[in-house]
Amino acid sequence: MTLFLQNARLIDPEALSETTGNIVIDNGKIAAIGDMSAPPDAQVIDCGGKYLAPGIVDLGVKIGEPGERHMESFRSAAMAAAAGGVTTIIARPDTAQAIDNPETLEFVTRRAADAPVRILHMAALTKGREGREMTEIGFLRDVGAVAFTDGTHVCEQTKVLQRAFSYAASLGALVIGHPQDPGLSKGTVVTSGKFASLRGLPGVSPMAEQMGLERDLALVEMTGLAYHADQITTARALPALARAKAAGLDVTAGVSIHHLTLNALDVGEYRTFFKLTPPLRDEDDRLAVIGAVGDGVIDVICSLHTPADEESKRLPFEEAASGAVGLETLLPAAMRLYHAGQLTLPQLFRAMSLNPARRLGLPQGRLAEGAPADLVLFDPDAPFVLDRFKLRSKSKNTPFDTARMEGKTLATFVAGVQVYTSEE
Amino acid sequence: MAFRPRHLLGIEHLSPEDIRTVLDLADQYVDFNRRTVKKTDALAGMTQINMFFENSTRTQASFELAGKRLGADVMNMAMQTSSVKKGETLIDTALTLNAMHPDLLVVRHGSSGAVDLLAQKVECAVINAGDGKHEHPTQALLDALTIRREKGRIHRLTVAICGDVAHSRVARSNLLLLGKMENRVRLIAPPTLMPSGVAEFGCEVYDDMREGLKDADVVMMLRLQKERMDGGFIPSEREYFHRYGLDAEKLAYAKEDAIVMHPGPMNRGVEIDGTIADDIHRSVIQEQVEMGVAVRMAVMDLLARNLREDRGRALAGETYV
Numbered sequence: 001m002t003l004f005l006q007n008a009r010l011i012d013p014e015a016l017s018e019t020t021g022n023i024v025i026d027n028g029k030i031a032a033i034g035d036m037s038a039p040p041d042a043q044v045i046d047c048g049g050k051y052l053a054p055g056i057v058d059l060g061v062k063i064g065e066p067g068e069r070h071m072e073s074f075r076s077a078a079m080a081a082a083a084g085g086v087t088t089i090i091a092r093p094d095t096a097q098a099i100d101n102p103e104t105l106e107f108v109t110r111r112a113a114d115a116p117v118r119i120l121h122m123a124a125l126t127k128g129r130e131g132r133e134m135t136e137i138g139f140l141r142d143v144g145a146v147a148f149t150d151g152t153h154v155c156e157q158t159k160v161l162q163r164a165f166s167y168a169a170s171l172g173a174l175v176i177g178h179p180q181d182p183g184l185s186k187g188t189v190v191t192s193g194k195f196a197s198l199r200g201l202p203g204v205s206p207m208a209e210q211m212g213l214e215r216d217l218a219l220v221e222m223t224g225l226a227y228h229a230d231q232i233t234t235a236r237a238l239p240a241l242a243r244a245k246a247a248g249l250d251v252t253a254g255v256s257i258h259h260l261t262l263n264a265l266d267v268g269e270y271r272t273f274f275k276l277t278p279p280l281r282d283e284d285d286r287l288a289v290i291g292a293v294g295d296g297v298i299d300v301i302c303s304l305h306t307p308a309d310e311e312s313k314r315l316p317f318e319e320a321a322s323g324a325v326g327l328e329t330l331l332p333a334a335m336r337l338y339h340a341g342q343l344t345l346p347q348l349f350r351a352m353s354l355n356p357a358r359r360l361g362l363p364q365g366r367l368a369e370g371a372p373a374d375l376v377l378f379d380p381d382a383p384f385v386l387d388r389f390k391l392r393s394k395s396k397n398t399p400f401d402t403a404r405m406e407g408k409t410l411a412t413f414v415a416g417v418q419v420y421t422s423e424e
Numbered sequence: 425m426a427f428r429p430r431h432l433l434g435i436e437h438l439s440p441e442d443i444r445t446v447l448d449l450a451d452q453y454v455d456f457n458r459r460t461v462k463k464t465d466a467l468a469g470m471t472q473i474n475m476f477f478e479n480s481t482r483t484q485a486s487f488e489l490a491g492k493r494l495g496a497d498v499m500n501m502a503m504q505t506s507s508v509k510k511g512e513t514l515i516d517t518a519l520t521l522n523a524m525h526p527d528l529l530v531v532r533h534g535s536s537g538a539v540d541l542l543a544q545k546v547e548c549a550v551i552n553a554g555d556g557k558h559e560h561p562t563q564a565l566l567d568a569l570t571i572r573r574e575k576g577r578i579h580r581l582t583v584a585i586c587g588d589v590a591h592s593r594v595a596r597s598n599l600l601l602l603g604k605m606e607n608r609v610r611l612i613a614p615p616t617l618m619p620s621g622v623a624e625f626g627c628e629v630y631d632d633m634r635e636g637l638k639d640a641d642v643v644m645m646l647r648l649q650k651e652r653m654d655g656g657f658i659p660s661e662r663e664y665f666h667r668y669g670l671d672a673e674k675l676a677y678a679k680e681d682a683i684v685m686h687p688g689p690m691n692r693g694v695e696i697d698g699t700i701a702d703d704i705h706r707s708v709i710q711e712q713v714e715m716g717v718a719v720r721m722a723v724m725d726l727l728a729r730n731l732r733e734d735r736g737r738a739l740a741g742e743t744y745v
Contacts, residue, residue, distance in 0.1 A: 194621035198436075200536035200558030200593060203620060270537030314515050316535035318556070 002026045003416055004038040008047035008377065012367045013054065013350035023052065025373040028415035032369060047377055050410055053349045054365050055087025055374035056330060057356040059254060060122075060149075060176070060230060061305040062323070063089075064394075065111055066104065067096025071395045072307040074108075077327060078115035080392040082420035084328040085376030085409045086303070088118040088364055090356070093129070094151030100124035102139040109144055116419040117412075118374070120360070122147045125164050125175060131155035134164040137173055146360050149176035149230065152277045152322075154212060156182045162219050169225040174360065176228045179213035179237065180204075180278060189318050190279045191264050199270065201317060206234040206281060213237050217244045220251060228359060229253040232298055233281050235288035242297050252359050253297070255289055256304035257333045258324060262286075262399060272313045272320035273399045276304070290342050293351050299359065301351040303330040307395030325393045329400050335380050335407030345380065373416035382408040427726045430734070431543050431550040434559035435600040443568065443601060447578070450569050450715070450722035457493070457718055466725045467496035470527040475517075476553070477503040477533040482688060482713065483553055483562075487530045490720035494728075496528065514538060515545055522546040527731060528724055531555075549727040551720075554593055563687055564597035566719040568605070570712050571642055574683050579606045584636050584678070586612040586668060587646030587695050588657075590619045594687045595646055599625060612636035614668065616657045633668050637677040644685045645670050648695050661694055671697040675706070683708045 003025040010019050010033065024032040024039060038044050058081065064071040081089050091108070093099035099108060105123055112119040123145035127133045130153070137148060148168060155161045168175050185204045190196045192203030213229060217240060220227045232241060232253040244251045258276055263283045267274045274280060281289075292298040306323025313320050326333075334352065337343045343351075357365030364374050388401040412420035427445040429437060456462060472491040476484050484500065491498040503517075512520075514533070521529065522545065529550045531539045536556030543550040554560040572578040583602050589595045589611050599622075602609045609627040611618065623629050630636030637643060648664065658664045670684065684700055684707045692698040701707050 192620040194624040197619035197621050198596070198625075200556050200596060202557075205620070270540055311513070314513065314541075316514065316533070316538035316541055316556075318535050318537075 002042040004042040004044045008052035011053040011345050011349050013346050013354040016346040025416040030371050030373050050379050052377050054353040055376050056352045057088040058086045059090045059302045059356040061089045062092045074112040074115050076394045078117045080327040081117045082412045085331045087374035087414045091121050093122050093124045098124045098129045100127050100135045102143045105143050120146045125150050129153045147174040152178045154180050154182040165219050165225045166223040169223045174226045176230050177216045179229045181208040181211040184208035209234045210237045226250040233259040234285045238292050252299040254300035257330050261333045261336050270317040273397050275322050277322045299355040308397045324399050332405040332407035375413040377411040378409050380407050433552045435561045435597045440604050446722050447569050450718045453718040453721040465495040467494035470496045472496040472498045472528040473526045474500045474530045486716045490717050518542045518545045549731050559597045560593040561597050563594045564601040566715040569715045581641040582608045583642040584610045584640040585644045588617045588648050589613045590617045592646050610636045634677045640678040645696050
């Protein structure tokens with residue numbers, strides 16, 4: 001079936017441009033872009049001048065399968081993704097039972113197969129994510145692992161990491177690291193400084209991120225690995241990242257939308273929905289990292305979607321679970337950066353759609369003829385107040401509860417099929 | 425009377441006026457406690473529950489005595505041996521106790537912020553008797569009362585707080601209180617026991633004890649906990665005593681009439697020399713214990729008044745402002 005989307009503001013993250021035009025979708029792909037008229041017998045959708053962008057490719061979503069399906073299933077995550085304009089989920093392996101062997105990976109692949117959005121899977125880099133023995137990286141790649149990561153568990157044994165890196169490099173596998181010095185960050189729950197001291201909470205120096213990154217980059221230089229740093233959230237880590245890129249290492253980096261829109265003070269009176277890993281940073285760091293996304297030093301913005309149930313959050317701050325859901329709030333939160341004039345819409349979609357797809361070697365993320373018709377139609381100005389109990393995720397742990405936000409998804413398309421329509 | 429708080433969770437939430445109100449009333453209770461018959465009916469009919477999730481002897485005894493002298497029915501719950509061991513969460517424990525209709529809950533907990541969390545879930549007045557490394561407000565108030573009675577004022581004094589500042593909720597509450605009352609506060613500790621970002625609190629930071637003590641009116645020593653003594657934070661007990669233990673030689677740098685305080689329990693020969701602790705001309709450590717009971721009586725009396733007023737308003741159909 002042919003679909004004709006007319007009168008849209010088209011966001012092209014490759015050309016970093018915005019134009020008004022129409023799109024023809026045929027066979028799940030973008031067949032034409034421009035000011036042509038509708039082909040005969042095409043289904044016409046009028047976009048009413050709203051914005052159309054390549055669907056978001058969310059690198060690093062935690063789903064509770066296997067083991068914690070009460071927190072998030074593939075189905076609930078996919079519904080949340082569709083409502084948030086996310087057309088491809090890259091699922092994390094840091095589940096209750098780590099996805100560290102081909103059998104488990106095949107199981108989750110089957111479970112995720114009939115979801116309304118695309119779901120791709122990462123696998124653990126070491127068995128049980130324990131940092132002792134590498135996983136069957138070759139077999140895991142054969143059954144579809146798109147990248148390898150131990151999540152926020154940092155390998156303390158550099159020798160193990162060096163071997164895993166060189167083995168992964170020989171297979172051309174992408175490894176995602178969590179740059180953090182494991183010794184300094186152990187037992188900490190916030191960023192050190194005046195606020196941490198006032199609240200009496202154990203804090204980690206922002207220096208720990210730079211230290212972790214420098215170690216990983218040295219190993220990348222030794223092994224020639226393709227490496228992505230999952231979260232770069234501090235100003236002091238940026239020069240090391242920029243130097244590695246300039247030296248020609250195959251390195252990219254990401255940051256979560258929460259670290260771009262919230263800071264350490266948001267924890268306030270021990271609000272556990274703001275407990276994240278890495279912890280929220282000072283305002284200076286937040287602004288520096290936004291700048292780095294604009295400059296392209298940081299490549300990817302993700303939701304860092306981490307479901308947690310009410311029980312694990314209704315605890316004293318130090319004991320509470322870390323992480324926040326983000327699939328549905330990534331787009332409206334990103335609009336805060338747009339409305340503040342800090343990043344343009346094409347820059348945002350370069351970081352949310354184009355770059356993560358490119359990094360994983362996927363054809364998504366582009367608004368170009370021949371690209372998959374994975375699209376999001378949205379209104380960046382539509383205001384609303386977020387009610388966490390209306391989220392589609394099974395877990396409701398969002399830091400944006402009761403926040404005033406702007407930016408609503410109107411429709412989401414995956415391979416030319418409309419998988420979400422706004423009720424309004 | 426201006427004191428309006430519903431709970432006493434920390435010094436952070438008190439105004440200088442609130443603090444003065446507590447100290448003025450506590451002064452009256454000091455005299456009261458020195459009588460032979462020391463019983464009033466300020467809390468008659470009210471139930472006070474002491475929930476100590478962490479071990480405590482002196483603070484719990486002080487709260488218990490304060491409640492009994494005010495006529496409350498006091499119950500002590502040893503939380504380490506109770507339902508917490510069976511896996512009950514803090515909030516469920518709070519809800520269970522709430523259903524028994526207590527009027528005052530005195531809570532000590534090992535996690536920073538735990539008492540705030542509990543206070544959100546109960547309908548009575550909550551007093552923080554120490555939460556993790558966050559606050560210990562009645563300790564700061566009793567220290568302030570001790571200082572005011574010794575020095576005649578609780579403003580424009582130079583107060584040196586020495587020792588394990590990083591792990592001390594006493595230091596945090598004192599820092600906040602002394603700052604609110606416009607005193608000059610100095611923190612003295614080795615860098616490993618100094619929390620980060622403290623200079624931004626508006627205090628002076630020293631790692632040399634002699635410099636830090638210079639011309640101080642008040643010297644507050646902090647307890648060094650046993651588990652911090654070996655290797656991790658300081659090289660050894662004896663090196664710590666040499667550099668940061670309060671002895672006559674170091675105390676000589678402070679003002680001639682400087683008073684010496686310690687929240688107890690003391691480690692003689694680690695953070696304080698025994699002869700200094702026992703010097704009745706300098707040490708006010710025993711007075712601190714006495715002031716503790718009076719301050720806790722004042723705090724509970726004031727919170728009980730607010731509680732009665734709020735409940736009266738609720739009965740009259742007015743909304744709580």
